Amino acid sequence: MLERIAGTGPLPEHLRDGVVAIGNFDGVHRGHQAVLETALAEARQRNRPALVLTFNPHPRKFFRPRSPLFVLTPPEMKAQLLNNLGFSAVVEQAFTDDLSEKSAEAFITSILRDNLGICHAVTGFNFHFGKDREGGPEFLTNAGRRHGFGVTLVDAFRDEAAHIISSSGIRQLLAQGHVAEAAGQLGYRFTVRETVINGQKLGRTLGFPTANMRLPESVELREGVYAVRFRRADGSLHDGVASFGRRPTVDDNGAPLLETFVFDFSDSLYGEDCSVSFFSYLRGEEKFNGLDELVAQMRRDEQEARALLAGMRPLSALDASVSF
């Protein structure tokens, strides 16, 4: 199991002298995975632990606190993905005033050398660090020579159409409801994890009980109806159909809610931490003339989602570990 470490002091002995992938890795997309797989391979070869050094909050949120940032993988989700990829630990370095003021050299001596005691660093071609982004790949490589650790830089990863994959591109796809395309770039299905809360208890009277979740306000997923896979806290997986929206038919206001009708299931889910993986966008949210019309459409949504999900295959080993 992956260890989550706050990064406030020296690492425990068993994690020192490790191979460390450094970056924000928001989304843990296929470009990030190229960096992460390089670190994993290097660690296997040296027979040393594989670690990730990442930052929380996302540095962009630190520097621009008032402009909302759609974080694709909150710390918990990122940790789960890194665990599934095979890392031993993730250092969730607090991004504070103090860290933002550190020079590139101070970042290397106090964090990489003293706290983490790394033997090898792996980063992407464009990783910058230290006050005013002073340190880049070349700085890191030279510092490694001086301080006695190796450095591997991983080139930009391109998808099949030679587009560079980026977290901001994936955020835009999700905002347009293109969850299948986003999955192609993430290498797994976009997945959110939240606690199931109480709703108006109307769903069960319609024959469509729905597990309700509030997503963070910054999540910019297109409102609409999706074919999804639902994972309970005990790890069991269920197919379902979910609506993310403001429910114009029953109440016209309020923040959007994610509501999942879980197929062939009848237990209570209240208070449980569950995850929802998005496979296909089915349609936009509509205002119906009454509940009968809504229920008729929900039946069609269910049939469409069942058929789509039956044909889905994992995109990768990571995808298989998340939603299969």
Ligand SMILES: Cc1cc2nc3c(=O)[nH]c(=O)nc-3n(C[C@H](O)[C@H](O)[C@H](O)COP(=O)(O)O)c2cc1C
């Ligand atoms: C598959 C599905 C599709 C839905 N589509 C719509 C819709 O197009 N318009 C709408 O107002 N509500 C839609 N809803 C939300 C329902 O209005 C909501 O689930 C129902 O009112 C039950 O509310 P409750 O969970 O608070 O009891 C949909 C829900 C599901 C599960």
Ligand SMILES: Nc1ncnc2c1ncn2[C@@H]1O[C@H](COP(=O)(O)OP(=O)(O)O)[C@@H](O)[C@H]1O
């Ligand atoms: N097939 C199912 N799909 C989703 N939730 C279910 C299902 N069967 C039982 N439940 C339970 O019922 C609740 C949803 O019922 P519903 O009447 O829609 O109430 P609420 O308005 O509180 O969401 C879920 O939170 C869960 O605890």
